[in-house]
Amino acid sequence: MPGGIDPHTHLGMEFMGTETIDDFFSGQAAALAGGTTMHIDFVIPVDGSLTAGFEVYTEKAKRSCMDYGFHMAITKWDEVVARDMEVMVKEKGINSFKFFLAYKGSLMISDELLLQGFKKCKSLGALAMVHAENGDAVAEGQRRMIDLGITGPEGHALSRPPELEGEATSRAIRLAGFVNTPLYVVHVMSIDAMEEIAKAHKSGQKVVGEPVVSGLVLDDSWLWDNDFSTAAKYVMSPPIRKRGHDKALQAALSTKILQLVGTDHCTFNSTQKALGIDDFRKIPNGVNGIEERMHLIWDTMVESGQISVTDYVRITSTECAQIFNIYPKKGAVLAGSDADIIILNPNSSFEISARSHHSRSDTNVYEGRRGKGKVEVTIAGGKVVWEHDELNVVPGSGRYIEMPPFGHLFNGIDKVDAAYMSSLHAPVQRSRTAS
Numbered sequence: 001m002p003g004g005i006d007p008h009t010h011l012g013m014e015f016m017g018t019e020t021i022d023d024f025f026s027g028q029a030a031a032l033a034g035g036t037t038m039h040i041d042f043v044i045p046v047d048g049s050l051t052a053g054f055e056v057y058t059e060k061a062k063r064s065c066m067d068y069g070f071h072m073a074i075t076k077w078d079e080v081v082a083r084d085m086e087v088m089v090k091e092k093g094i095n096s097f098k099f100f101l102a103y104k105g106s107l108m109i110s111d112e113l114l115l116q117g118f119k120k121c122k123s124l125g126a127l128a129m130v131h132a133e134n135g136d137a138v139a140e141g142q143r144r145m146i147d148l149g150i151t152g153p154e155g156h157a158l159s160r161p162p163e164l165e166g167e168a169t170s171r172a173i174r175l176a177g178f179v180n181t182p183l184y185v186v187h188v189m190s191i192d193a194m195e196e197i198a199k200a201h202k203s204g205q206k207v208v209g210e211p212v213v214s215g216l217v218l219d220d221s222w223l224w225d226n227d228f229s230t231a232a233k234y235v236m237s238p239p240i241r242k243r244g245h246d247k248a249l250q251a252a253l254s255t256k257i258l259q260l261v262g263t264d265h266c267t268f269n270s271t272q273k274a275l276g277i278d279d280f281r282k283i284p285n286g287v288n289g290i291e292e293r294m295h296l297i298w299d300t301m302v303e304s305g306q307i308s309v310t311d312y313v314r315i316t317s318t319e320c321a322q323i324f325n326i327y328p329k330k331g332a333v334l335a336g337s338d339a340d341i342i343i344l345n346p347n348s349s350f351e352i353s354a355r356s357h358h359s360r361s362d363t364n365v366y367e368g369r370r371g372k373g374k375v376e377v378t379i380a381g382g383k384v385v386w387e388h389d390e391l392n393v394v395p396g397s398g399r400y401i402e403m404p405p406f407g408h409l410f411n412g413i414d415k416v417d418a419a420y421m422s423s424l425h426a427p428v429q430r431s432r433t434a435s
């Protein structure tokens with residue numbers, strides 16, 4: 001089948017006072033060992049500058065051993081940012097921009113900026129993406145926990161409940177509807193957010209929902225573990241939710257309410273996580289998954305009978321290629337497509353451990369998990385890079401994949417706009433006379 005495409009990763013990302021332990025080379029090597037042959041990473045602007053951010057990430061990605069693309073985060077708004085968005089789309093191969101509604105005081109943006117950003121995305125044919133949590137309410141929830149003396153990792157989950165994810169998802173969907181531009185909701189972690197997406201689909205709105213592996217297969221119980229290091233490794237945002245959300249997200253994936261699976265691979269080792277030993281607000285947010293995604297999704301979704309093999313290919317590869325407008329170069333095994341191919345043996349089994357994984361992290365949130373379905377061979381760009389449990393990767397061999405604007409989600413947007421414009425000239429307007 002076609003190699004996996006991970007739509008959501010953070011390699012070499014500077015975040016919360018530290019930098020992810022996996023860079024482009026180690027993260028990609030891990031990905032290839034798990035059957036993923038392309039990923040799309042988020043460029044974080046430097047002091048709000050998109051061009052400086054793009055340069056920094058181009059440099060970071062130089063040691064790539066796997067193909068990759070870029071999304072770009074928008075963290076402030078002015079004329080320069082608006083112009084640079086155009087440069088990113090027209091000259092740099094970026095066709096998606098992420099807006100953070102959380103991380104108050106660092107990445108978070110206002111609704112006013114969100115609206116400006118949505119309008120600009122629409123005019124450029126670029127997909128708007130949101131991290132949907134209400135950042136003001138999260139800050140309030142965090143203060144509440146600290147005042148109550150709850151400083152451990154469980155405070156992370158308690159301070160940002162699903163309601164805050166549901167509210168921000170609903171707000172982003174409604175504002176994207178107001179602008180009439182397609183929306184991509186990253187890391188959908190709760191029933192609350194998923195139901196907002198389902199509602200939007202019922203009204204015909206183009207909204208993509210991306211669950212991530214951690215949300216699909218884990219629950220929040222580990223955050224209450226007595227051992228700080230164990231609990232802290234599960235801290236990510238939005239938080240991993242209580243049991244029940246995982247199963248509901250799986251069901252939504254199988255019924256196409258949610259469309260594709262990412263990882264949000266953003267790894268910090270136990271020393272880095274210990275930055276928050278006295279205060280959960282300082283624990284760097286993020287979990288692993290780039291190597292485990294293909295295995296865990298096979299086992300959880302196909303082996304359990306919830307989806308077909310064809311759907312597995314769609315949610316791990318093809319859908320991503322289509323949404324980001326690089327199909328059939330990627331996401332397909334066809335004449336003319338890139339030779340990114342995996343052989344997954346459904347009768348073979350996998351076991352996950354930090355002792356044997358390829359990430360640089362000393363922990364793994366899926367430690368001890370076993371299941372059916374193992375990627376035995378990975379071919380990237382026509383070269384066998386994973387076979388007999390051995391990697392054969394070369395730094396610098398990965399290519400930057402440019403992603404053109406106006407993907408299929410933009411089909412028909414102009415017609416909806418035209419219908420809206422003509423509705424403004426309703427009979428009452430035309431017949432009104434001056435008094």
Ligand SMILES: NC(=O)NCCC(=O)O
Nearest residue numbers: 131236237264266285286
């Ligand atoms: N998700 C997370 O906890 N870390 C990565 C940054 C983000 O995607 O919000």
Ligand SMILES: [Zn+2]
Nearest residue numbers: 131186187237
């Ligand atoms: Zn996010």
Ligand SMILES: [Zn+2]
Nearest residue numbers: 008009010264
């Ligand atoms: Zn992320």
